Amino acid sequence: MGPFSDLRVVEGSAFVAAPLGGLTLAQLGADVIRFDAIGGGLDYRRWPVTDDDVSLYWSGLNKGKRSIAFDLSRPAGRELATALITAPGEQAGLFLSNFPEAGWLADARLRALRPDLVYVNVVGNPDETTAVDYTVNAASGIALATGPVGSAFPVNHALPAWDIATGLHAVIGMLAAERHRRATGEGQLVKISLADVAFTMVANLGFLSQAQVTHANRPPLGNDMYGAFGRDFPTRDGRRVMVVAISLNQWQTLVRATGVEEHLPAIERAFGADFAKEEDRYRARDAIAALLTPWFESHTLDEIRTAFDEQGVCWGPYQTFTQLLDDDWRVSEKNPVFADVDQPGIGVLRTPASPLRFPADPPVAPLAAPLLGMHTDEVLADVLGLSAAEIGRLHDDGLVAGAV
C-alpha cells in the first residue's frame, strides 16, 4: 500500500543518490524494479559488508524493491532492459537512472519506444562530467567550514549529504514529471546534478551570499553553532552532550536547569552584552560555556537528562551507532517507523520504513531488500509477459539470472 502503490518505476543505478530515490518511492508503496548486470553493479559489494561479503550498504539502499539481473554486456540483454524500461501501462514508463544518458540509454532511443516516458537522470556535474559526493563536498566550501576553531584543513563529514539531497530531489523531479504527464500526456527527460544540488543548497543556506557580501568565509567553529549559543559539553561519566539555545525560551530553560542565573549579569557587564539577545549570547559564547562546563562535568548523562527534560531544554547526547541502536527509543520497535525484519543473506536487522506518516494510507511496513535477481522470473512474466518456456531459454542463453 502507500501513496504511490499505483506506480511502477524502473531503476538503473548504483551507489547512493539514484538508489535512495528508488528506495524512497518503494517505501511509499511504488513497485520499484531495479535492474543490474548479472553478478551485480559497481555497488554490489560496497562496504560495509558482512563476514560473508554481503553488502549492508547495498541491502540498505534497495529495500522494498524487486531485483532483476540481465547480461548488459550483450545487445540482447540490453534489449530486455529496454523492454522493461519502456513497458506499457498508464502508471509505468517511469525510469530513474544514474547511468550515462547515452548509447542504449539515450533519451531519444527510449522515447522512440515510449514517447510518454518520464526519465529522471542523475548526473555528477551539470555538463555531465564525473563528480561524486566527496568531490562536490570538497568544492562546496562546507569542508573548510567544518572542524576545529583556527583550522585551515578541510574536514570531510561521514554523511553523504549531497547524495541524499540529490536522491530526494530526483524523487521530486519524478513526481513533478508524472503529475505533468497525467495532466497532459507528455513525458520528459528530467536532469539533476549532484553539483547543482550542492551549490544551490549552499546558496540557499546563506553560505554563498555571506561570502559575496562580506568577501570572507565562515570559519570552522568546532562544535559551536553559528550565530547563536549552542555547543557540546563533557559529562561526569565520560559522555558528551549537544546543547542548543537559539530562542530566548531555550536559553532561559538552559539557565534554569543549570542554575547559573546569578552569575550571568557579571558576564553580561564584562562583554557589554544583553543575554536576552541571540547575537550577544553568541558573542560571549566562550565565557558562557566556561560558566556552564563545571555543571556538566559534575553531572552524569542520566542526571542531565532528568534536569533538562524537566525544564524542556533543547539538547541531546552524542551517541555512537551502537548506542543509537541499543539505547534510543526512536530506533526501537516503540517507534512504528522501525521494525525487526529478516534480511535474506544477513539475518534480522532493525529496519526502517519511510519517515513520512500518512494517515489516509495504510503505512508501508519496513521491508527487506531483495537478493540480486530474486525477481527475475517474476518480472519477466508479469511485466514483459514472457512464458515459462521463453524465460527458460533466456536463462539457458545466460541473458538473465535469478538469485543464487
Add this chain to the structure above:
Amino acid sequence: MGPFSDLRVVEGSAFVAAPLGGLTLAQLGADVIRFDAIGGGLDYRRWPVTDDDVSLYWSGLNKGKRSIAFDLSRPAGRELATALITAPGEQAGLFLSNFPEAGWLADARLRALRPDLVYVNVVGNPDETTAVDYTVNAASGIALATGPVGSAFPVNHALPAWDIATGLHAVIGMLAAERHRRATGEGQLVKISLADVAFTMVANLGFLSQAQVTHANRPPLGNDMYGAFGRDFPTRDGRRVMVVAISLNQWQTLVRATGVEEHLPAIERAFGADFAKEEDRYRARDAIAALLTPWFESHTLDEIRTAFDEQGVCWGPYQTFTQLLDDDWRVSEKNPVFADVDQPGIGVLRTPASPLRFPADPPVAPLAAPLLGMHTDEVLADVLGLSAAEIGRLHDDGLVAGAV
C-alpha cells in the same frame, strides 16, 4: 512557470526544514505564501546578517515566496491566518508548517474549515518533543564517525544535512498527499520528524546495520573514504584536493595520471594485496597515499587539473565559499541554474534556481526573496478577497503589516 505553477501553498515556518520545503516548491513555480508575525518570526534575524542586520539566511530560504505579516498574538490576527490556510480553490488548501500542530493550528480545527486540507507538519521527534538538526545529528552516530583517525570526540559538520533531508521529504509528503487528494478528494495530515528522517537514513546507508551485525562502530577516518581508495592531498601551491578511486577505471586513471604504476607491484606484494580489488586498495590506502603524496606536493592545482582532466580522474579541489563563488563555473552565469539577482535590502547576489531541469516546462528563473510583509495587501486582496477599505482597517487595527 514551472511544474507546480498551478499550486498555492501556505507556509507557517521558521529556520531551515519547512522554509526549505516551501522554497523548493516556489522554485518549481508554486505560489508559496509564507505568513509571519509582524516584525518577523524567530528566524528573521538569523545569522549571517549584513551590516544593516538583514538576514542572508532568511532571504536565502524564502526566495520566490510571497510574504504576509499578521499580528499572531491576537485572535483576530490568527483568524486571518486561518482564513489564508483554509482559503478555497481546487489547487489551494496546501499547508506546510513546523509550528506546533495544536491550538489554533490543530489539524481538527483547520480541517473543520476545509475538510480536504493537505497539511504537512514538520516536527522534531516522533513524539513531537523538541529536536533540532544539531541534537539529532549528535544522536545519529555521524558526529562520532567524523574527524581525525583515532579521535573519540564528536565533530559537528557545518551543513544542516538533516534539515535539508527533512525539508525535501516534506515536499515529497506534500506532493503525495496532493496526488491522493486529486484522485479521491480527501485531504490528510502528514507528519514528518527530523529524528525519523535522520535515523531512517543512517539505517538506509548501512551505518546502523553495520553496528548491529558487527557490534562495532565505524571509526572516524579523517578525510579517507570508507571501503575504497579516496582521500585528500596537499598541492605544491598550498591547496588541497580530494581524489576518489572507487571503480577500477577510476583507479587506473589515477595511476596513469600520477605515473606511479611501476611502484605498485612492490606495495601489492608487501600487503598481499591485489589493487584490481576495491577492498585491497582500501586496506593498503596509507601506503598508496604515501606513494602518491610526492606527486601532489610537486604539482600546482592547475597542473593537477590539467593532468587529471586529461585522464578523466575523479577528483576536485577543496574550495572556500569565496573560491566557489569566484573560481567555479558551476556557480557562475555559465550555469543557467544561477543568475545575478537584485535582492531587496541586500543588493545583487549570485542566486540559484531549482537544481531540477525540466525541458517540458519553461524553467523558473532564479528569484529574489520578498521583504517581510511585501505581499500583505496583495494576498489579502487576491486570496482573501478583501476590499481596499477592509485592508486599510486591518492596517489601522495593527492586525497586518506591509514591508517597511
